[in-house]
Amino acid sequence: MTDAGFVIAAYGVILGGLGLYTVVLWRRLRAAQPSDEGR
Amino acid sequence: MKTRILGFAALAAVVVATVVGLLVVPADLNQGDAQRIMYPHVASAWLAYLSFGVTALFGILWLWKRDLRYDAVALAGAEIGVMFTAFAIWGGMMWGRPVWGVFWQWEDPRLTTTALLLALYVGYLLLRRLTDDPERRATRAAIVGVVAAVDIPIVHFSVEWWRGLHQTATIASPERALDPAAPMVFVGTLLGMLGAFTVAWLYLMIRRYQLARAELAREEEARLGRLRAVQVAGLSSSSQETAR
Numbered sequence: 001m002t003d004a005g006f007v008i009a010a011y012g013v014i015l016g017g018l019g020l021y022t023v024v025l026w027r028r029l030r031a032a033q034p035s036d037e038g039r
Numbered sequence: 040m041k042t043r044i045l046g047f048a049a050l051a052a053v054v055v056a057t058v059v060g061l062l063v064v065p066a067d068l069n070q071g072d073a074q075r076i077m078y079p080h081v082a083s084a085w086l087a088y089l090s091f092g093v094t095a096l097f098g099i100l101w102l103w104k105r106d107l108r109y110d111a112v113a114l115a116g117a118e119i120g121v122m123f124t125a126f127a128i129w130g131g132m133m134w135g136r137p138v139w140g141v142f143w144q145w146e147d148p149r150l151t152t153t154a155l156l157l158a159l160y161v162g163y164l165l166l167r168r169l170t171d172d173p174e175r176r177a178t179r180a181a182i183v184g185v186v187a188a189v190d191i192p193i194v195h196f197s198v199e200w201w202r203g204l205h206q207t208a209t210i211a212s213p214e215r216a217l218d219p220a221a222p223m224v225f226v227g228t229l230l231g232m233l234g235a236f237t238v239a240w241l242y243l244m245i246r247r248y249q250l251a252r253a254e255l256a257r258e259e260e261a262r263l264g265r266l267r268a269v270q271v272a273g274l275s276s277s278s279q280e281t282a283r
Contacts, residue, residue: 001136003071003072003073003137004072006073006076006133006134006136006137007061007072007073007075007076007133009133010076010079010080010129010130010133010134011057011061011075011076011079013126013129013133014079014083014126014129014130015053015057015079017122017125017126018053018122018126018239021122021243022046022242022243022246025243025246025247025250026246028250029246029249029250029253032250032253032254032257033249033250033253
């Protein structure tokens with residue numbers, strides 16, 4: 001794999017993971033807290 | 040609403056920092072493009088320290104004040120810290136292969152103590168699942184969170200105390216704070232990425248704290264429901280006995 005491949009793999013997993021965690025957190029929060037208070 | 044604005048600010052900051060790190064800053068003369076991985080790698084490692092530091096601090100506050108809100112903050116720190124530790128390890132592996140020639144080396148103290156840090160806080164999260172009693176859970180978790188935090192300075196200073204593959208601190212050691220080992224353009228980009236990740240961290244901490252509070256309220260509701268059901272069952276059986 002080239003240097004660019006490692007860079008893409010690193011940024012892809014880190015930023016993708018950050019985004020995925022945020023989305024999962026939203027969904028869990030919505031499921032646990034039906035009202036929109038405090039959002 | 041303020042938290043939502045913080046979320047948009049975090050998104051914008053991470054996008055800008057990523058564009059700068061990938062496309063604006065020049066590649067390193069020796070490491071080439073692989074050096075760009077340092078920006079999210081180092082930022083993730085620092086935020087992992089911060090997260091676990093928060094977990095330890097709020098664990099102590101729970102033990103002292105017995106307020107479950109402190110335990111909710113400690114939980115948020117542990118979960119988000121585990122995520123950032125995994126990012127730091129992944130980024131380090133992706134950088135290590137082209138620069139060191141290996142993804143991982145168990146003989147390296149920084150790598151091994153970081154893997155231990157990840158294992159300790161995964162254990163912290165698993166431990167929390169062992170009991171439904173919120174107070175018992177918070178106490179056990181607080182003790183583990185405080186003991187596990189001993190590994191944070193060990194991870195940080197491992198590169199100074201022992202020899203290994205991992206380089207020593209570039210800007211974090213006091214004697215290098217004003218004279219970093221890397222060019223200022225790289226240090227500035229790193230600090231920019233750290234700032235962006237910190238805003239994202241703050242947003243996630245708030246959301247995870249809100250989730251922990253909501254889950255606790257649901258647990259409490261379910262417990263009261265069970266208690267009421269037991270009371271009703273007890274009343275109906277005693278009235279049946281009276282009728283006989």
